[in-house]
Amino acid sequence: MNVILVSSNLVKARTLTLTLTGVHLALLAGALFLVIVVLALGLNYLSLRYADKIDSPSLRSLVLSVQQEEHQKNQSYLRDSLNAMAVRMGQMQAQLLRLDSLGERLAELSGIKPQEFLFNQTLGQGGALSTLPAQDISFDEFNSKMNELSLTLNDRTDKLGALDTFLLQDRLKKKTLPTLAPVEARWFTSSFGLRIDPFTGKSAFHEGVDFIAEIGTPIMAAAGGVVVYSDYHPEYGNMIDIDHGNDLVSRYAHAAKRLVKPGQVVLRGQKIAEVGSTGRSTGPHLHFEVRHRGLPQNPTRFLKAPG
Secondary structure, eight states: OOOEOTTTSSSOOEEEOOOOHHHHHEEEEEHHHHHHHHHHHHHHHHHTTTTTGGGOHHHHHHHHHHHHHHHHHHHHHHHHHHHHHHHHHHHHHHHHHHHHHHHHHHHHHHOOGGGGGTTTTTOOEEEEEEEEOOOOOOHHHHHHHHHHHHHHHHHHHHHHHHHHHHHHHHHHHHHHHHOOOOOOOOOOEEOOOEEEEETSSSSSEOOOOEOOOOTTTTTEEEEEEEEEEEETTTTTEEEEEEEEEETTTEEEEEEEEEEEEEEEEETTTOOEEBBBBOSSSSSEEEEEEETTEEEEEEEGGTTTOOO
């Protein structure tokens, strides 16, 4: 680059030759850009710092518009955050309602009175005022606590749900065990095991228990199940077999009348027959058996003692 200097004090013009490389141009451009940025930041700071002292309407309007835009952005961010928190709060409330319901059902399954836990009431809390200085919680801290509480609720819901399923299965299993006395009777006429056969007078194995009862006395299912046999048997007379699952079958024999059919689902305590003296019987009574995989079991191991 040639620079020509002309002056009245000079006899002739002088020429200066400047050689600019690519590095020099880059440094010059960078310096120029840095100066522009510094000036812009300085003007922005001054305009914001002394905005209330600026008399120029156009400049004041520009500053106010910038401030309003920033305020609107902040308001929009707060609205979005509040909406997100409201959604999260609704989810947590729904989870708490489910936990309350689970708690009441678990208390019922375990035999605890739900009133002892006060599921629908706020827990009592209190204590002396802390001597440590109080601090306001920040939005980030609050959001973090919300996330932590949500994760805890999810974990407790899963665990209580698994416990509820386990207790419900255990309760259903107990309901399918033949533990209910099939007739209202105070004693047995014959127990399970060896006895003197009333017809032969010889020692024989008795595969059930005999309840003494009048003819027509209701016979009830000792547990829920499916009727797999309901017909006349040459030795048992009118006989009913109920399958309770888990290879357990209860048998009701010598009935005067059968009230259920094969394939019918019966409930625990449902009337299925009436006491009689049919088949190989010496008088009105109910012969009751419990079999596991076809083998006779002592019914007194399952039944509640009849007095």
